[in-house]
Amino acid sequence: MASLLPMSTIRRKHGPSHRESIRLRTWLAVAVVATQIVYWSHFVSRQFSLQHDPRKAALEFFKGGRGNISKKVYSYYNPWDRSRYVCGVEIPPQETVQVQCNDPLGPNRLNQALPIATVFPHKAPLLASPNQATKEEQADIPPVVVKYPSGGKTSPFRDCDVPCATMGQNGSPTILNVPIQFAAFSMEGPEYYPNLVVDPNAHFRHKYYATTSFESDIPLQYWSNEVDIFNPNNTQGIFEHGIKGASFMAKNCNSKNNREKLVKDLIQAARLVSETDPDKPIRIDSLSTCLKNADFPPNVNRQDKIQVMKRYVFHLAFENQNVDDYITEKLWWTLLSGSIPVYYGAPNIRDHLPSPYHQNSVVVVEDFNSTLELAKHLQQVAYNQTLFDSYQTWRLDESHFRKKYAFADAHSTCRMCRMGYAYQYGWGWDHKEQTHRPLKATQVRGTCLEERRDKSENKGMMVYPVKESWSTMDNTLDAANDGDKLSSPTSYLLTDPPKNGKCGLWRKHQQRIQGTEWIRSVWDHDGVTDMEISKKSRKTGGDDDDRVVAGDLWSHWFLSWKQPQYSKSLSSSAKSTTVLRLIFPINATDMMVVSTHESFRLAGTTATMTAYQNSDKYWQDQKVFWIQDSTSRVVLMVNETLSWGTRYADNNYTDSTLLPLSGRGIVDIPVDRPLRLRWIFEDVDTFHKGGHNKESFFSSVMLDDFFHPLVLREKLPTKSRNQTLSIN
DSSP states (O other): OOOOSOHHHHHHHHOOOHHHHHHHHHHHHHHHHHHHHHHHHHHHHHHHHHHHOHHHHHHHHHHTTGGGGGGSEEEEEOOSSSOEEETTEEEOTTOEEEEEOOOTTSOOSSSTTSOOOBSSSSOOOSSSOGGGSOHHHHHHSOOEEEEOTTOOOEEEOOSSSSOEEEESOSSOOEETTTTEEEEEEOSSOTTTOGGGSOOTTGGGGTEEEESSOTTSSSOOOSOOTTSOTTOGGGGTTHHHHSEEEEEEOOSOOOOTTOHHHHHHHHHHHHHHHHHHOTTSOOEEEEOSSTTOOSOOOTTOOTTOHHHHHTTEEEEEEEOSSOOTTOOOHHHHHHHHHTSEEEEESOTTGGGTOSSGGGOSSSEEGGGSSSHHHHHHHHHHHHTOHHHHHHTTGGGGOOHHHHHHTGGGGSOHHHHHHHHHHHHHHTOEEETTTTEEEOOSSOSSOSOEEOOOSSOOTTTTOEEESSEEEEEEEETTSOTTTTOOEEEOOOOOOOOSOOGGGOOOOOSOOOOOOSSSEEEEEEEEETTEEEEEEEEOOGGGOSGGGGOOOOOSTTOEEEEEEEOOOOOTTSOHHHHEEEEEEEEEOOOGGGOEEEOSHHHHHHTTOSSOSOSOGGGHHHHHTTOEEEEEOSSEEEEEEESSOOOOBEEOTTSOEESOSEEEETTEEEEEEEESSOEEEEEEEEEOOOSSTTGGGOOOHHHHHHHHHHTSOOEEEOOOOGGGTTOOEEOO
């Protein structure tokens, strides 16, 4: 039976026509192209965003599959004698703790199950001054606690630029969490209290001083910057209405410097001078119980010594002992009153006078051959307006004195907290200014990488404060003619510190040379820099596995390289050695290298240079090296005993450790096995006797941390549950 349907309908029922098929395929192709354009546009945009946002890059990295391991639960054993922290979780000494790290930026070692274990429960201050940190960062830093013998409740000390607190009062304090114990804390003079004499070797025993001596660690001065001695109005009416003579007030008549005899002789000399010139009489009035020969002036509050001093042209500011820097309120109150001090006491008084270049401000007794000569000078000044005014001109220029006593702006408690802050976190300590400060060798903490966008082979290399380069030492050359050659890429060095203490980092860098593959990672934590060198696992081969997490100063960075290939007749290790070169900002002109603990002790004194006996073994094994000049030091640690070498200008290697080149300290490290390295920058102690040979508390802690790495106890099958893996 013939169909009654049109042919077009029959064709639609059984399939599209040729023209419709072409149209359908065209639309499908357009849809595919459009989908690809949208996908790749989003991909490029995302990559650009990740490249400029390190944290997004890290999060994306973990979303890609690697991050899943950070959410697993692992058991970590801490073999050290102090707590460590992993992803904010405390692992007490000699204990095992299970940790589930949900922070994608937490475990950032090559093996994501082995996270960075930090010494501090908080981020170590990246800047020397907490005032430069954000409020959140400041709140995260625990206070430095000054504990007095009485103990008691901890009270915050708010008038300080570092987190500070006190516990108890009276006596010689200690600073908690750092080995700082004050052997003396007093404003008395050492002539009466011999224990206040500063022992120059006490710092080797972690004993420190807070006394009136400027040789003590925390000078305690009677002077206060809150007192305005420079006000010229202080002198008003003294020359015109003041008593032509000097006052003296003291109760102690058994002074160590026999000032009583000097006062008696001066009283007698004043009488002789007055008898010689009756028109210009002067007198010496001793108003207190010691040598009392006169009553207080009328209408004056005898309890207010400054007001009593203002009634006289001079005041005898006589200390009870002659000791350097022991300058009491007797001098400062006299200067404040407007009267002219006649001073007897500290032999180095001229180092403390408010007048620049030692111009007239104080009559120094020791400048005169006799008390009669001194009395005549007092008579001349008392009756000569010009001479009197010459002793007051120093009030017009306070810059000299303010610079000398600028440290007095901070309370002694705050200064002790500053000292503890510097010692605990490894910052510099400026004794003269009595404050913590950036390190001399590097103004900021944090590793800066080469970030140029061109095809430079140095991309991703460290450039500040340490510069790195990788080379091969060819062992196949004729040593007699050519020596051992280093083929090193063109070096780039960041000579100035980055702004705001941070470096611009980019997401990925690799450097490959044909042959056996190595991977190095470097990261900053706790104020130190760690480097790990390991061979790349074959299980993770492929370009897709070379993704790198970039970030801020807490991130880590990877760099890959390979040793060159040679003919099969010789192994690559026999033909070449990979060499890591580290260039430290140490002045080579006065550089000192200490490579063993024995030479460390022989360097300057017979005293034990380090109180941290745990470090002896590492020095003896030549795993710890000091590289230092007169002001700065690098402490370099390696977990393996290596054959060190230094290349001099003639390209020959010697048994030395360092190469001074272009005024910088250079270390060449042969890489023939997996290695861990750590380096610390610190200031050389130039204040204490023998301080340039002293191990700092901060470096001793970080050294112990390095050689007692965290141990991972993985969840293994039943037959091998006792297996232990260490982060080495």
